Amino acid sequence: MKNFKIKLLKEEVDEIELYFERMNSLKDLVLVFESDEVFIRNSSMMYEKIVKDLTDTRTKFQLWWTKIIDKYNLQEYNQDQLFVDFLDRAIKLHVQ
Amino acid sequence: MEEYIMGNQLEPWKGGIAQTITFVITQDCNLRCKYCYMTDKNKNSVMSMEIGEKAIDYFLTNSDVFISDAVILEFIGGEPLLEIDLIDRITDYFKLRAYQLNHKWFTMYRISISTNGLLYSTEKVQKFIKKNLKKLSIGISIDGTKEKNDTQRVYPDGRGSYDDVVKNIELWQSQFPGASTKVTIGHDDLPYVKESIIHLWNLGLREIPANVVFEDVWKEGDDIIFYNQLKELADYIVDNDMWKDYNTSLFSQGIGAPLNEEELNKNSCGTGSMIAVDAKGNFYPCVRFMDYSLNRQQSYITGNIEDGINRDKVRPFYVLTTKNQSDNECLTCSIASGCQWCTGYNYDQSENGTLFSRDKSICKMHKARVKANNYLWYRLTRERGVKLKRNRGSDKYLFIMLADNSVSFCNYEASAENNISLAEEYLTQAAKDCFENFITPVILHSNNKTLSVRANEIFKGLDYINIYTHDNIDVYSDKDIIYHDSSTIYTETTPKVCCILKVDESELQNLSNYVSKALEFFDRVNINLIYNLQTFDINLYQRQLHEIADRLFEYYKNGNVKQVNAITDELLGVNRRNCNFGYKNFVLAPNGKIYSCPAMYYDKKESYLTDLKGLATNSFLGSQKFNLYNNAVCKQCNILHCNWCFYLSKQSTGEFSVPSSKQCQIAQIEKGVTAYLFNLLQENDIKDFYMNKIENTEFEDPILSRKTYSTSLMNFSYKV
Ligand code: SF4
Numbered sequence: 001m002k003n004f005k006i007k008l009l010k011e012e013v014d015e016i017e018l019y020f021e022r023m024n025s026l027k028d029l030v031l032v033f034e035s036d037e038v039f040i041r042n043s044s045m046m047y048e049k050i051v052k053d054l055t056d057t058r059t060k061f062q063l064w065w066t067k068i069i070d071k072y073n074l075q076e077y078n079q080d081q082l083f084v085d086f087l088d089r090a091i092k093l094h095v096q
Numbered sequence: 097m098e099e100y101i102m103g104n105q106l107e108p109w110k111g112g113i114a115q116t117i118t119f120v121i122t123q124d125c126n127l128r129c130k131y132c133y134m135t136d137k138n139k140n141s142v143m144s145m146e147i148g149e150k151a152i153d154y155f156l157t158n159s160d161v162f163i164s165d166a167v168i169l170e171f172i173g174g175e176p177l178l179e180i181d182l183i184d185r186i187t188d189y190f191k192l193r194a195y196q197l198n199h200k201w202f203t204m205y206r207i208s209i210s211t212n213g214l215l216y217s218t219e220k221v222q223k224f225i226k227k228n229l230k231k232l233s234i235g236i237s238i239d240g241t242k243e244k245n246d247t248q249r250v251y252p253d254g255r256g257s258y259d260d261v262v263k264n265i266e267l268w269q270s271q272f273p274g275a276s277t278k279v280t281i282g283h284d285d286l287p288y289v290k291e292s293i294i295h296l297w298n299l300g301l302r303e304i305p306a307n308v309v310f311e312d313v314w315k316e317g318d319d320i321i322f323y324n325q326l327k328e329l330a331d332y333i334v335d336n337d338m339w340k341d342y343n344t345s346l347f348s349q350g351i352g353a354p355l356n357e358e359e360l361n362k363n364s365c366g367t368g369s370m371i372a373v374d375a376k377g378n379f380y381p382c383v384r385f386m387d388y389s390l391n392r393q394q395s396y397i398t399g400n401i402e403d404g405i406n407r408d409k410v411r412p413f414y415v416l417t418t419k420n421q422s423d424n425e426c427l428t429c430s431i432a433s434g435c436q437w438c439t440g441y442n443y444d445q446s447e448n449g450t451l452f453s454r455d456k457s458i459c460k461m462h463k464a465r466v467k468a469n470n471y472l473w474y475r476l477t478r479e480r481g482v483k484l485k486r487n488r489g490s491d492k493y494l495f496i497m498l499a500d501n502s503v504s505f506c507n508y509e510a511s512a513e514n515n516i517s518l519a520e521e522y523l524t525q526a527a528k529d530c531f532e533n534f535i536t537p538v539i540l541h542s543n544n545k546t547l548s549v550r551a552n553e554i555f556k557g558l559d560y561i562n563i564y565t566h567d568n569i570d571v572y573s574d575k576d577i578i579y580h581d582s583s584t585i586y587t588e589t590t591p592k593v594c595c596i597l598k599v600d601e602s603e604l605q606n607l608s609n610y611v612s613k614a615l616e617f618f619d620r621v622n623i624n625l626i627y628n629l630q631t632f633d634i635n636l637y638q639r640q641l642h643e644i645a646d647r648l649f650e651y652y653k654n655g656n657v658k659q660v661n662a663i664t665d666e667l668l669g670v671n672r673r674n675c676n677f678g679y680k681n682f683v684l685a686p687n688g689k690i691y692s693c694p695a696m697y698y699d700k701k702e703s704y705l706t707d708l709k710g711l712a713t714n715s716f717l718g719s720q721k722f723n724l725y726n727n728a729v730c731k732q733c734n735i736l737h738c739n740w741c742f743y744l745s746k747q748s749t750g751e752f753s754v755p756s757s758k759q760c761q762i763a764q765i766e767k768g769v770t771a772y773l774f775n776l777l778q779e780n781d782i783k784d785f786y787m788n789k790i791e792n793t794e795f796e797d798p799i800l801s802r803k804t805y806s807t808s809l810m811n812f813s814y815k816v
C-alpha cells in the first residue's frame with residue numbers, strides 16, 4: 001500500500017487544486033468577519049455571498065472526487081483515505 | 097532505486113512562478129545579528145495601514161502588470177512579528193479586496209513571514225497563526241547550536257538569543273510540520289557548520305537550507321575550514337545513513353558543473369520579478385536594493401504606490417543574465433553551477449552603481465563547497481550504491497595511464513615496448529592536482545594488480561573513474577568500466593555497469609554478436625573500433641549496427657534501458673561533444689608528461705604538452721584547435737554523438753581540425769541507425785527511452801555546406 005499512487009492528468013489536478021485553495025481562502029475570509037469592525041464596514045450581504053460561495057465550492061470539490069473515484073475505479077476506498085499530492089500530480093493514500 | 101532526499105532542491109510553491117510582494121513592515125528589530133545586511137535599523141520606519149492598503153489596491157487593480165496566477169505576500173523587517181497587528185490588518189484587507197474584485201489571487205495566495213522567532217508563542221502571534229494557518233508559512237532563523245547561534249544572533253546588549261528561540265521550536269514544528277530554518281554562515285560561524293546542521297536535524301528539522309554570505313567577509317584559510325567542516329559532515333551523513341531522510345542545501349546534486357546555455361542566459365536570483373514595498377510606499381526590486389541594505393550606492397527605487405511601477409527602471413532587470421554580469425573566469429569556470437550572487441550586493445559593490453557586474457567574494461567558498469560535494473557523492477555512490485540524480489560535475493578529465501600497456505580505449509594500439517609504469521610520486525601529485533583543480537581523474541589500469549591497488553589507495557576519497565582490463569578481476573567492482581575484446585567478452589560472468597568493447601576491423605562481420613554478448617552483462621557498451629580509414633567497410637558496419645539496434649529494441653520492449661554508444665548517445669544525449677581530448681581531456685602518460693591524447697603518446701613521445709606541474713597552472717588549458725566547436729567543418733554539423741578524432745584527422749587530411757570524409761560518413765551512418773531505432777520505438781509507442789527526436793537523412797558531407805565552401809573549391813566539384 002505504501003506505493004499506492006494514481007497518476008492524474010494536469011487538468012484534473014489544476015481543477016481540484018483550484019477548489020481546494022478556494023475553499024481555504026473562503027474559510028479564512030469568514031474568519032475575517034469575526035472582527036466587528038470588518039462586519040460593519042462590509043455589509044452582511046457580502047458575508048452571505050461568501051458563505052454561499054463556500055457551499056458551492058464544496059459541492060464542486062465533492063463532484064470532482066465522485067467523478068475521479070469513478071474514472072479510476074477507486075470505489076473500494078473511503079474518500080477520506082485518499083488525497084491528492086499536487087506536486088506529484090497523483091492520488092495517494094493517507095498513511096494510517 | 098532506493099529513495100533519498102539528500103541533495104534535492106526544495107520545491108517552491110507553484111514551482112516558483114508566484115509573484116512575491118515583500119512588505120518591509122518595520123525596520124526595527126529586537127536582535128542585532130552580526131551578519132545582518134540591514135545596516136541601518138531604526139524605529140521610525142513602521143508601515144502605516146494607509147500605505148499597506150494603497151499598496152494592496154495598486155497590486156490588485158493592475159492585473160495587466162502583475163500577470164502571475166498566484167501571489168506570495170511576504171512580511172519581513174527588521175523583525176516583522178513586532179508589528180503582528182499591522183500584518184493581520186493588511187492580510188485581512190488583501191482577502192476582502194481580492195474577493196470583492198473577484199481577483200484570481202484571492203484563491204491562490206500565501207502569506208510568508210521570516211522571523212527570529214522570539215515572539216512566536218505570544219498570544220497575538222498565535223491568534224494570527226490560527227486564523228491563517230492554511231495559507232501561511234513561517235520561517236524561524238536559528239543558526240544551529242547554541243554556541244554558533246549566540247556568536248551571531250544576539251540582543252542589543254550582546255546576550256545570545258538561542259534559549260529564547262529554541263523554546264518555541266516544538267510549537268512551531270507542530271503547527272508547521274516540514275518547516276525548515278535557514279542557516280546563514282559567516283566567517284565566525286565556520287568552525288560550527290557541521291555540528292550546527294547535525295543539531296538542527298536532531299531538533300527534527302529535516303531540510304536545512306544553508307548558505308555562506310555573499311559579502312566580502314572571508315579571510316585567508318576560511319575555504320579550508322569550510323571544506324573540512326563539510327567533509328566531516330559528509331562523513332557523518334554516510335556513516336549514519338542520513339542521506340535518506342535528511343537534507344541540507346550545502347549538498348546539492350546541481351552544483352559544480354559548467355554552465356549550460358540556459359543557465360548563462362538567466363540571472364542567479366529572482367530580483368526584478370519580485371517587488372518590495374517600504375514604509376513610504378516606494379517599490380524596490382528586492383530588499384537588498386533599499387537604503388538600509390546598501391553601503392555605497394543610492395537606493396534603487398522602481399516606482400511607488402501612487403505612480404505605479406516605473407517600467408524604465410525595471411528594464412535593466414529584463415536583460416540581466418549571467419553572461420552580462422560575469423567576467424570570463426566565471427563564464428568558463430568548470431564548476432560554476434550553484435555559484436550564486438546577490439544582485440543587490442553586486443550593485444552596491446560596483447564602481448558606478450551598475451547591475452551589470454558581479455562580486456566574487458564567494459569564489460573560494462564555492463570551490464570548497466564543490467570539493468566537499470564531490471567527496472560526499474563519491475562516498476555515497478561507491479560505498480552505499482546510491483544512484484545519483486545528476487551527471488558528473490566537472491567537464492575536465494585527466495586520463496592516467498598507469499603503464500605502457502594500460503587499456504587502450506580508442507582507435508590506437510597500446511604498445512608495451514618500453515614497459516614503463518607511472519612513478520608513485522606522479523600518481524600522488526596527480527591526485528592532489530586533480531582535486532585542487534576540479535579535474536576528474538580516469539585511471540587506465542594495466543594487468544599489474546599491485547599498481548592498480550596502489551593507485552586506488554592514492555585516489556581513495558576522490559570522485560574518479562576506473563577503466564580496468566578484464567583480468568584484473570580481484571581489483572575492480574561492478575561500478576567500474578571493464579575493457580573487453582572479442583574473445584574476453586565470452587568469459588564475462590557477472591552483471592556490471594559499463595564496458596569498452598574493442599573490435600578490430602577484421603572482425604567487423606561479427607560485431608553484432610560481440611555487442612549482443614556484452615549487453616547480456618553490461619548496461620552500457622562502448623564500441624571501440626580499431627580501423628583504418630581507407631579500408632573500413634562502411635556498408636558492413638551499417639548492417640551490423642542495424643542488427644544491434646534490433647537487439648536493443650528487444651531490451652527496450654521489456655522496459656530495459658541498455659546503451660550502445662554509437663546508437664543510443666544521439667537518442668539520449670543533449671549536449672554535443674566529441675572525445676574532447678586536447679581540449680578538456682588530457683592524458684598523464686607513464687613518463688610523467690601530459691599529452692593531448694594517448695595516441696599522441698604512443699606516436700611521438702616528444703609531442704607532450706607540459707609536464708605534470710602544468711596541471712596546476714593555466715598552461716594546462718586546452719588548445720582551441722581541438723575544440724569541436726571551433727573546428728570549421730564540425731561547428732556547422734548537427735550530429736551530437738560523433739567521435740571526431742583530431743588524431744585521425746591529422747593522419748588523413750593533414751590537419752587536426754579538418755575531419756576526413758569517412759569520419760563524417762561513419763557518424764552519419766550511426767545516426768541513421770539511431771533514427772531506425774527511434775522509429776521502431778515510436779511505432780511501438782515506447783516513449784520513455786529517448787530525449788531527442790531523430791530523423792534519418794541522406795549522407796551529406798559537411799564540407800559541401802555553404803558556410804564552409806570557399807572560393808578554392810569553386811573550380812572543381814568536390815565529390816565524395
Ligand atoms: S566566482 Fe569563482 S567559483 Fe564562482 S563561477 Fe566565478 S570563478 Fe567559478
Ligand code: SF4
Nearest residue numbers: 730733738755760763
Ligand atoms: S560528422 Fe563530421 S563534421 Fe560532424 S562532428 Fe563528426 S567529424 Fe565533425
